[in-house]
Amino acid sequence: MTKALYVHVPFCDKICAYCDFVRVLSHPLLIKDYLSALKSELETYPLVQYETIYIGGGTPSALSVEELTVLCEILAPISKSVIEYTMEVNPESLTLDKVMVMKKYGINRVSLGVQTFDEHELKLLHRSHHKEDILKAMDLLIPNGITNISIDLIYGLPLQTLASFEHSIHEAFKCPITHLSLYSLTIEPNSEFGRQKVKKVSDEMEELMYFKAIELFKGYGFHQYEISNFTHHLPSRHNMTYWHYNDYIGIGPGAVSLYQNQRIENTKNLMEYFKGHYHSDVLNLSNEDQRYEFLMMGLRVKEGISLQTFENRFKESINVHYGESIDKLIKKGWLEIENDHLKATESGYPLLNTVLGELLDETTCN
Numbered sequence: 525m526t527k528a529l530y531v532h533v534p535f536c537d538k539i540c541a542y543c544d545f546v547r548v549l550s551h552p553l554l555i556k557d558y559l560s561a562l563k564s565e566l567e568t569y570p571l572v573q574y575e576t577i578y579i580g581g582g583t584p585s586a587l588s589v590e591e592l593t594v595l596c597e598i599l600a601p602i603s604k605s606v607i608e609y610t611m612e613v614n615p616e617s618l619t620l621d622k623v624m625v626m627k628k629y630g631i632n633r634v635s636l637g638v639q640t641f642d643e644h645e646l647k648l649l650h651r652s653h654h655k656e657d658i659l660k661a662m663d664l665l666i667p668n669g670i671t672n673i674s675i676d677l678i679y680g681l682p683l684q685t686l687a688s689f690e691h692s693i694h695e696a697f698k699c700p701i702t703h704l705s706l707y708s709l710t711i712e713p714n715s716e717f718g719r720q721k722v723k724k725v726s727d728e729m730e731e732l733m734y735f736k737a738i739e740l741f742k743g744y745g746f747h748q749y750e751i752s753n754f755t756h757h758l759p760s761r762h763n764m765t766y767w768h769y770n771d772y773i774g775i776g777p778g779a780v781s782l783y784q785n786q787r788i789e790n791t792k793n794l795m796e797y798f799k800g801h802y803h804s805d806v807l808n809l810s811n812e813d814q815r816y817e818f819l820m821m822g823l824r825v826k827e828g829i830s831l832q833t834f835e836n837r838f839k840e841s842i843n844v845h846y847g848e849s850i851d852k853l854i855k856k857g858w859l860e861i862e863n864d865h866l867k868a869t870e871s872g873y874p875l876l877n878t879v880l881g882e883l884l885d886e887t888t889c890n
């Protein structure tokens with residue numbers, strides 16, 4: 525049974541310089557049509573109770589109190605037994621009234637789009653918030669009982685130094701966070717950075733920043749449980765569904781679902797979405813696709829993949845298709861098997877793309 529639901533809210537108050545997500549500037553009429561289409565799309569799926577719901581974007585907190593209430597009402601019939609209910613929030617758009625709505629409907633986790641605590645870097649990214657907004661958002665959430673707070677940090681920005689990045693990390697840990705996601709900047713061709721041909725920091729600096737972050741996080745008691753994610757004890761239950769390659773449903777423009785052996789991609793075109801043409805692509809996943817994607821997602825997680833789960837799911841041992849490559853990668857010291865789990869070693873983890881490339885080679889040869 526599908527236990528995870530992703531809801532994409534494609535509205536933002538301002539467009540960030542690096543952004544290539546599915547988003548448009550907020551407008552009340554567009555939001556009204558969106559909410560009505562979203563309700564209809566949700567009704568195309570069976571009415572089940574989800575264990576995790578993740579409202580992402582875009583900027584869900586850019587919705588007004590009334591719009592947010594409508595969204596939560598749409599989701600109310602399927603969120604009665606939700607365990608982890610996350611909403612992405614941009615610090616500048618959070619208000620006490622919105623926190624009250626979130627609380628009322630059971631939202632118990634917030635992913636706060638912080639990116640950096642450095643004012644110059646925030647400006648460069650065209651983010652709308654300042655450092656004080658981040659602290660204010662924490663002060664609105666924590667006393668009102670939303671204490672499971674994740675923040676995003678970004679590294680590799682043009683002109684970012686190791687010192688400014690370290691400063692952001694220390695500032696982050698002054699906040700009562702439970703989880704942290706770390707991303708390197710990607711210059712997307714369709715973003716403002718891409719159009720301006722902005723250059724990020726060198727590969728060497730980027731690597732230095734990544735390893736420095738891991739070291740500092742460790743000092744604060746945060747361990748890496750996934751390639752980009754860190755926590756002391758509260759991994760993202762919702763994202764675990766993706767990494768464990770279990771079914772999930774994504775609704776809203778640009779959302780993706782893994783559902784009944786299909787990958788369903790929703791249209792990114794708002795007007796098409798409003799007309800009820802929700803899906804732009806439906807791909808039937810072969811057994812081979814699923815085996816490889818199971819590995820690709822599972823190896824991102826530090827604990828790796830359960831060999832027993834692989835066997836139960838695909839009715840054959842992992843060695844049938846990947847035995848040779850796995851042996852080679854174990855000999856190279858990049859993979860290991862521990863407690864019936866296949867996982868990347870400390871030295872293999874940063875080379876995950878190469879490891880996956882070698883596994884893919886064997887699949888395509890079989």
Ligand code: SF4
Nearest residue numbers: 536539540543581582
């Ligand atoms: S980065 Fe986030 S907040 Fe900024 S424009 Fe993109 S979706 Fe909106």
